[in-house]
Amino acid sequence: MSxxxxxxxxxxxxxxxxxxxxxxxxxxxFDAMMKTEVERWIARTDVDAGSDAIATVALVGxxxxxxxxxxxxxxxxxxxxxxxTLYTRFSVKGLGRETTCTGAFTRIWCAEPVVxx
Numbered sequence: 353m354s355x356x357x358x359x360x361x362x363x364x365x366x367x368x369x370x371x372x373x374x375x376x377x378x379x380x381x382f383d384a385m386m387k388t389e390v391e392r393w394i395a396r397t398d399v400d401a402g403s404d405a406i407a408t409v410a411l412v413g414x415x416x417x418x419x420x421x422x423x424x425x426x427x428x429x430x431x432x433x434x435x436x437t438l439y440t441r442f443s444v445k446g447l448g449r450e451t452t453c454t455g456a457f458t459r460i461w462c463a464e465p466v467v468x469x
Contacts (some may be wrong), residue, residue, distance in 0.1 A: 372438040377455035380434050383426065384444050385460045386467075390422045393467045425467075 359412045377385075412422035429446030439456035444466055453462035 371436060372456055375413065375444075375456070375458045376435070376438065376440045377458060377460055378435075379431070379438065379442075381455065381458070382433070382440075382460060383429065386426065387419075387422045389393055389465070389467050391418045394418050394421060429466075 394411070395418075397411060398414070399408060405407055423438070425447075429444060429448050431445075432443040434441040434443070439454055442453040442455065442460070442462075444451050444453060446460070449464070451464040451466060453460055453466070455461075
């Protein structure tokens, strides 16, 4: 390889690292992603799908006020944010579920869904 090619590759890698560092999401972006996921779950879940009366009443309440439902659900989750140099790692526990999510380049993806499918 020529020195010029190595220099160009080094500059490209440095720019990619800078872009990753500048665009790694934080807890606010995680909350926005989680809120979207909760609202989708509320919209696609049938009221009759509740396993008992309490679950059905809770789902009806969530359908009436999705943002209030998200606020209540968010309080039940323990979310730990770990800022790495080029990405962010989120450890999520709550409602009998546990998963790890990773955020980089403004995107967040999780090993398991945060909210039940």
